[in-house]
Amino acid sequence: MCMKDEYMFLSVITPGPSNSKDKLDVFLQPLIAELHSLWSNGVPTYDIHAQQNFNMRVALMLTISDFPAYAMLSGWSTAGKQACPHCMSDSDAFSLPCSGKTSWFDNHRKFLSEDHPLRRNRTMFRRGKQVLQSPPITKTGGELLNELDEFGFRPSYEIDSDTINRKICNLTRCGWRRRSIFWELPYWSTNLIRHNLDVMHIEKNFFDNVFNTVCNIQGRTKDNAKSRADLVQMGIRTELHPSTTDGRFLKSNYTLDKHARQVLFRWLKEVRFSDGYVSKMARCIDMNKLSMFGMKSHDCHVIMQRLLHVVFRELLPRDVWEALTELSIFFADLTEAYIQTNFFQWFRQYATLSDAEIELPIIKQVAGGPLMKVKTYRGYCINGFNFHTVHDTSFKGTNNSGLQVSGHMSSGNVTELYGQIEEIIEIEYPGLPMKQVILFKCRWFDTHPRSGTRVHKKYKIVDVNRKKNLGYYEPFVFPTLASQVVYLTYPTTKRTKSNWMHVSTLRRRAYVTDVEANTEQNQTEANDAFQADESELHDISTQFLLTSQDLVDVNVMYDNEIDLNSTGSETEEVQYSSDDGRDIYDESE
Structure with a gap:
């Protein structure tokens, strides 16, 4: 409902030809000032049910954004080895030797129970490595605010804040880049969740990487020569290592051949859902190049949760299909609400x-x-x-x-x-x-x-x-x-x-059915x-x-x-x- 035009409230428009990034706080000052007034003073509001006025106070519960915008709102950098806002400085990220990218592979085992057998496994993850440390402790809002005060970070709208914050980053080597303007709200440090990630954006990123890799889309697949060389350096997935005779990389079992891709895209071109559930996918399919283009976030959301386990069930090996199916079920469970309803009790x-x-x-x-x-x-x-x-x-x-x-x-x-x-x-x-x-x-x-x-x-x-x-x-x-x-x-x-x-x-x-204000005992169905x-x-x-x-x-x-x-x-x-x-x-x- 909050995404419909009649319920949207446009509060901030950032002018300029480029992304404001760390300067976003400059444009958020009027909004923060109004939120501060709504919390401290309140605003007279009419209660239609009680038919009387009351003083309503307003609090900002959380923000919703994708991961790059998380850095703009929170002040914590989402790039580099300390990009995880949960692990923070206790991150186990490392750089891949061949591609040079930052990887968080094998960072999840420390969140398992201490007696879990996968913690001691030396072959299924990084070669010869066991994970014995405990997961990092989540810091409270008050602890994070005290940490910012100790470092001396300043909001980006203050004079010379860029120079001061850059010097602090170089000295402390922490993930903080500045003090967010949201900390000026008196209740912000007591909120349990201050910044929330938009699942639909994450789903689209997963869909693009998974689909382009399985369909072996040139220039978009993650299965390339550098990634294969990284597997060799890490000593895992030996079936994907280059051949010992001619040095060529073998075809993986999770990619489709040309005939299977034709079957897949022809099926996607003809699939039909109910009215308004998803856009017409036939417009996003190029049968000549056997690829997809112009996919909206909601379309990727539907494929990830409703179609991923369907489209690959007969086209991929069972073990690969099961892995993709569990990924689809994970996102479905993550965004699902369970409602129990009883019908016709009188009947x-x-x-x-x-x-x-x-x-x-x-x-x-x-x-x-x-x-x-x-x-x-x-x-x-x-x-x-x-x-x-x-x-x-x-x-x-x-x-x-x-x-x-x-x-x-x-x-x-x-x-x-x-x-x-x-x-x-x-x-x-x-x-x-x-x-x-x-x-x-x-x-x-x-x-x-x-x-x-x-x-x-x-x-x-x-x-x-x-x-x-x-x-x-x-x-x-x-x-x-x-x-x-x-x-x-x-x-x-x-x-x-x-x-x-x-x-x-x-x-x-x-x-939503409109409520008539003049009806004394109004019951809406x-x-x-x-x-x-x-x-x-x-x-x-x-x-x-x-x-x-x-x-x-x-x-x-x-x-x-x-x-x-x-x-x-x-x-x-x-x-x-x-x-x-x-x-x-x-x-x-």
Whole structure:
């Protein structure tokens, strides 16, 4: 939500033809002065709920930036062997002998437990080296501020600050370059997290390096002659050392040949997601050079978390694919929020009551069955998902017909049902007030663990067989119980794998409903807006997968008035409805 135009507040614009870098504090002075006033004095604010004014005080929690901008905001240099703001002077970084680059390889073992066997391993990391030291202790904000005061660093907006700070850096050999202006805020040293790194920028850097190396893009791959020579000097990865006969470097098992790259980029050019989930990747693919260009950070984010384990599963060796899959799962877990929601508690309560105990008129009216006429729709938006039928999706460049429902099978086991929406219908029950119910008529994929649906034991990757359908099932389901998924075929050169599709779950679209100030008891039924992907944990049985008995003779829908097996009319008129936070696209009646 904070990235949308209506919620963005532009506070600082840095003028000039070049990057301000260490001089950024000069332009931040008005902002810091205002933040200091908002904390010390506050500002009169109106509380719409209490309908009264109060004095609101404002505090800056943290900054969000990429790693180079971290140096501009914090005053700690992100270049050189002391670039890590956590290890600081206790860094184990070293320079690679051939390429001359700074490397933090094998710096992570000290964060393992003291009895971890990898600490004593001499062959899998740097040759003959064990790691016995303890991890560095994280310094508090007060300790960092005292350290800056002892060194005598000055803010960059003071006169002669550049000369003084440079002399201190040369004498102390520390990672500090200046005193950040944020330390002037009275509460800044007590914040637990002062500067936060933007994960999406980091994901893009990982994507560029991994993808260019696997695809062996000339000039961009990290697998070059200097990196191979560094492996020789470090004594690791002997399979990548040059040949003893002619001195040529052998082809690595983590790079694709030309034919595999053609399969990969052709698949990326044809992949389809739901509306607005990702930009059209076909515009970023050059089939002549077999490379990608113009990728946005969000596009790289989607590939890293949703497609990385799909695109390389059939094209790379298993050990390489597992390493990339764990990298993809790491970023997905890092940015994922888990939300548990319960649906239709009132329906569960009254569905178990006998006829003699039902007293509410609305329950009796529903039990009498729906009217003889129904409406069909080509699309339906609910709970932040935009669903469309298979027929409507076939004419578009996006894919919105996949869905997932949790439930109990006839055997009693809890499982996930995956399917596609064939029809979207609205049934209406008699009596006042009028009661409409939207139902999805679906085609479900077979849930057999080997022939229909398979789940990777280690990474929980779900695949379904497009040729296998569930034999005995009820096709109807409530839209509120469905989560949207996209089915992706694997880029592969093997015909035996062509029938299997990967199930990729999607995030909800966040939207906010306006609150009317004149309503005394205003109740909004809007979804909470958030940025991170989410996973919903449902405890839902198949009693919510409607049976023919629940619909009280569903055959009334197959009369001459409307045939649910037909595609319906081709009317382009769109009807929008905002009841219960839903939008309905009207196709025909």
